[in-house]
Amino acid sequence: MGRVVFRSLVSLEEALKIARENLFYEKRVEEVDITEALNRVLAEDVHAGVDIPPFDRATKDGYAVRAEDTYGATETDPKKLSVIGYASAGHPFHGFVDKNCAVEISTGAPVPAGANSVIMEEYTSREEDYVLVFRAVSPGENIQGVGTDIRLGETILRKGTVLGPREIGVLAATGLRKVRVFSRPRVAIISTGDELCPPGISLDFGKIYDVNSYTIYSSVLIDGCLPIYIGIARDDPEEIMSALKKAVEEADFVIISGSTSVGAGDIIYNAINEAGKPGVLVHGLAVHPGKPAILGRVGKKLVFGLPGFPTSSLMIYKVLVSPILREASGIPIGREETIIGRVARRIAKESGRRSFLPVGIARDSNGNFLIFPPPTGSESITTLTNFDGFVEVPENVSFLEEGEIVPVRLFGTTQDIADVSIIGSHCIGLEKLLEIVRERERIKFKVVSVGSFSGFAYIRSGEADISGVHAYDEETKTYNLTFLDKYKIRDIAVLVSGYRRLQGFILEKGNPKGFSGIEDLLSGRFRLINRNRGSGTRALLDFMLKELAERKGASFNDIINRINGYWYESKTHNGVASAIKHGLADVGVGIEVVARYYDLDFMPISYEDYDFLVRK
Numbered sequence: 001m002g003r004v005v006f007r008s009l010v011s012l013e014e015a016l017k018i019a020r021e022n023l024f025y026e027k028r029v030e031e032v033d034i035t036e037a038l039n040r041v042l043a044e045d046v047h048a049g050v051d052i053p054p055f056d057r058a059t060k061d062g063y064a065v066r067a068e069d070t071y072g073a074t075e076t077d078p079k080k081l082s083v084i085g086y087a088s089a090g091h092p093f094h095g096f097v098d099k100n101c102a103v104e105i106s107t108g109a110p111v112p113a114g115a116n117s118v119i120m121e122e123y124t125s126r127e128e129d130y131v132l133v134f135r136a137v138s139p140g141e142n143i144q145g146v147g148t149d150i151r152l153g154e155t156i157l158r159k160g161t162v163l164g165p166r167e168i169g170v171l172a173a174t175g176l177r178k179v180r181v182f183s184r185p186r187v188a189i190i191s192t193g194d195e196l197c198p199p200g201i202s203l204d205f206g207k208i209y210d211v212n213s214y215t216i217y218s219s220v221l222i223d224g225c226l227p228i229y230i231g232i233a234r235d236d237p238e239e240i241m242s243a244l245k246k247a248v249e250e251a252d253f254v255i256i257s258g259s260t261s262v263g264a265g266d267i268i269y270n271a272i273n274e275a276g277k278p279g280v281l282v283h284g285l286a287v288h289p290g291k292p293a294i295l296g297r298v299g300k301k302l303v304f305g306l307p308g309f310p311t312s313s314l315m316i317y318k319v320l321v322s323p324i325l326r327e328a329s330g331i332p333i334g335r336e337e338t339i340i341g342r343v344a345r346r347i348a349k350e351s352g353r354r355s356f357l358p359v360g361i362a363r364d365s366n367g368n369f370l371i372f373p374p375p376t377g378s379e380s381i382t383t384l385t386n387f388d389g390f391v392e393v394p395e396n397v398s399f400l401e402e403g404e405i406v407p408v409r410l411f412g413t414t415q416d417i418a419d420v421s422i423i424g425s426h427c428i429g430l431e432k433l434l435e436i437v438r439e440r441e442r443i444k445f446k447v448v449s450v451g452s453f454s455g456f457a458y459i460r461s462g463e464a465d466i467s468g469v470h471a472y473d474e475e476t477k478t479y480n481l482t483f484l485d486k487y488k489i490r491d492i493a494v495l496v497s498g499y500r501r502l503q504g505f506i507l508e509k510g511n512p513k514g515f516s517g518i519e520d521l522l523s524g525r526f527r528l529i530n531r532n533r534g535s536g537t538r539a540l541l542d543f544m545l546k547e548l549a550e551r552k553g554a555s556f557n558d559i560i561n562r563i564n565g566y567w568y569e570s571k572t573h574n575g576v577a578s579a580i581k582h583g584l585a586d587v588g589v590g591i592e593v594v595a596r597y598y599d600l601d602f603m604p605i606s607y608e609d610y611d612f613l614v615r616k
Helices: 012-021 165-173 212-222 237-250 268-275 310-329 428-440 452-461 518-523 536-552 556-561 573-581 592-597
Strands: 029-033 062-065 079-087 101-105 117-120 124-127 130-133 155-157 178-182 186-192 226-233 253-257 278-283 294-298 301-306 336-343 354-363 369-372 389-393 405-413 420-424 445-449 466-469 493-507 528-531 587-591 601-615
Touching (some): 012 278, 012 310, 062 079, 101 130, 155 165, 212 226, 212 253, 226 237, 237 253, 253 310, 268 278, 268 294, 301 310, 310 354, 428 592, 452 601, 493 573, 493 592, 518 536, 528 536, 528 573, 536 556, 573 592, 592 601
Parallel strands (some): 186 226, 186 253, 336 369, 420 445, 528 587
Antiparallel strands (some): 029 178, 062 101, 062 117, 079 130, 278 294, 294 301, 389 405, 466 601, 493 587, 493 601
16 A cells, blocks of 8 residues: 555644545434433424413512502502402312402413403411501512413524424423424444554554544534444554444545554555545645644545544644534534633644644733643643643744733634624514524524613614614604604614514404404403504604593593503513403504514504614
C-alpha cells in the first residue's frame, strides 16, 4: 500500500463547505410516546387542541363574587354577601352567582357563571350562610381566564424545537400522548489501532484503552444522533475495510478515529477510496491540532476520519463533524459562549496554520478571566479535563503575549437564547408568517402576547425586537402610526405595513337572542365579555361606545354602567370566543378567524391594520 501525503491542506471553512455539498441525508419522521420524547426534535408544528386553562379558574382560596357587589367595602363597613355554594378543583359549582351572592371557592376551581372576581379568604369573615367582605376587588382579580395560558389552535411548539421537560409538560397539558419527531441519524463509530483495548479488561504492556469511541459516542448523543458502536479495528487493511463496509451499511454517517497520519500505518485514506465513490474529498486541514483529518463520501454516506489523539479528535469533531450532524438531526447549531480573557503567560503556537489552542480559565483578584495553556498536549488524556475552552489564533500569529486580551470560546452553548424577540399583540396570521420565515431562515423566535399598547412599551424599553400592533387612535381614526410619537419611539423603530384583519361581534351559533348591533348592549338582555384594557380590541369597542354615548347625549360612564358584563374581561380573542361557546357570555368583540375556529356566528364591525413595529 502506497504512502499518502497531505497534498493540499484546506481551510476549515472549505472543508465544511465540501461536507455540506456532499450531504445527502434525508430526514425521516417517526411518532413516539411523550415518555420517550426527551431531547427529540419536533418534525411539525404542534397546535393546542384545548384552551389552557379550559375555564376561568381561581388562583386563590376565597369567594367567587361579582366585583361590583364589593365596591365600597372596608374593614369598618364590610359588604355582606349570601354564600350559595362551594367550588373546588374538579368539582365546579353549577349554579349562577346573582347580585349580593358568593360561592366559596378553592384554588384551581372553575369560577362559576355570574362571578367575575375572587376575594381572598383573608379579607373575609364567615358568618354561617353569609360572608363579610372587608375590601373591594376589581373585575378579573385572582382569576386566570380561559385560554390565557394556551389558546385553542395556538402553535404551542414549533417544528425544529428540541423537546425538554418543559416542552413535554406542555404536550401533556394539552392532552397529547404521542408526538411526531425526526428520526435520529445513525452514526457508526470505529476506533482503529493495534494498541487499543476496550475498557473493562486488563491491559497488556504496550496497550491503551480506547478513549475516542466513548468521547465521540457521547458527543453524537448530544448532537441528537443515534451512535452505533462498531468496535475497534486493528491496523489491518482488511479489518478496517470490513468495519467500514459494515458501518456504511448500518448507518447514515461514519466516524473513524486513528490511523489518519502520514506513515506506513496510514490506511484509512485508501480504505475510504476503495469502499465506494467518490471516496476521499479532503485529506488534511490547515489547522492545529487536527491536521491529519479526513473527509470522504462512500455512496451517499459521509465518512469522517479523526486524529487518534483524544484532544485533537474531540476538537476536530467539535468544529467539523458536529455542525454537520446537527444539520442532519435538527438540533440547533449552538453559538458558543465567549468570554474575554487575559493571557496569563506567553503561549506559543505553530506558525503557518490556524490553531485552536485549548486553554484553562481562572479568575484574577479583580474577578477578571485569566487564560493559560493546559500543562499537557493533545496526546494526553488529562488535557480533556484541564481545558475549559479554546482560543482561535490566525495563521500569521506565532504566539500570544502575556497580558494580551483575547476572546475565548467555551465548551458550552447559549442555545436557549432567542435570535428575535416578538412581544405585542398575538394573531394567527403572525404564526403563519413565522412558519414561512422558519422554512427559509434558521431563526429562533420568542413570541409573547401582551397586547398592542404594551407592545409599543416593550419596543421602547428594548426588550422586544418586533411587536405586532393594531392600536386605534381615536383622534386621527388611524391605526398604529401616531403612536410612534406618543411613545417617543420614532427614532428607534419603524412601522412595517402588515395586513388587514376583520373585527366584529362574536355571537352564539345561530344568534338565538337576536343581537343586531351595539345598541343592544344597553338593553341588559345580552351578557358582554370584554377584552382587557391595553388591547387594541378594547380600544375599538370603547371608541364605538363613546360614539354611541355622544349620539344619545349620555356620558361614557353612563353607557358602560348599563352594559351587563362590561367589566368581565378576557385577555385573548380565544377567551372571548370560549366564554360565548360555553354559555358564559352572549357577545364579545374579536377577530373573524377565531369566531370561525370556534364555530360561532360573526357580525363584522370593521377591518383593522395589523402592522409590525421593528426596532432599528
